[in-house]
Amino acid sequence: MNGSEAYASALRLLTGRGYSEAGLAERLRRKGCGEAEIAAALERCRELGYLDDARYGRDLAASLLRAGRAVGPRLLAELKRRGLPEETARAALEEASGEVNEEALLSEQLERRFSGFSYLEADERQRRRVVNFFLRRGFPLALILSTIKQER
Template sequence: MDRNSPDRGGERRERRPPRPLDARRLDDLALSYVARFATSAGKLSDYLRRKLRERGWEGEGEADIAGIVARFVELGYIDDAMYARGKAQGLLRRGYGARRIDQALGAAGIAEPLREDARGSEVERRRAALVMARKRRFGPFGTGERLDPATREKQVAAMLRAGHPLAHARAVVNALSQEALEEWTDEAGD
């Protein structure tokens, strides 16, 4: 029997609504958020706006979200360039392509010049395609027998959804051996 079931006679306490925010509580929320999570200025701004919608505002005037974010950037608590590099490198290591990285950084509110810098070199993008192929057993990492065209197309489509360019997806899926893929990756660095 559940301890909160009505049969036990247990009364559930009514949860009272959280108090509306004022300037100090909004600042405390922002500080605890950046202490817990690596974040960007855009993500912190979105978080604070969401909290204001949920809890309301009882401070004087309008809530100064832009001021809080600017102060945190100035103090070094938030660094969009470092966040973009870290997020992009993590996605590359997991096998995602440049387009998917660009989407993730755009959703985090990272500006286009920083996204361009974080996308990685051609060698890194090819290595990411190789990581995905190994992980998902695409192309020469698969069963070892030649793939039928329908299976090959499905593998290419999966790589495209992961953000890889069509040329990379086809090169990986149609490669004859793992060694050929290693050479393909290395030739981008030349």
């Protein structure tokens, strides 16, 4: 695959969704592009503003937080898994975390996912299920317990 084909592939991928530089490079490698072609395509995308790790990290962090799919350390791990460098991922996490109230988010997710859940009426298995659901998403245990124990 030559340089212009690698660039065209990069543009097609970027029209579908955002990518980190590392994520886009990996996708281009899987398509059979050489390292020189990938580097040229990434550079051109960066110059034109189509590829920006900081913007991608902020958007992804905000999206995952708003949806309640990842918070705190889990969100940081997800950003790094998507190919963002450590410092970019941390900056995106801090910016997005400042905009979201974790307690309100957890309450909203509890009501949406486990409507009618009552800590006092639930058996041990149901309690564990709810707590583990939120732990997997990165919520702190103390916050989870204080939120689910509140009278509903």
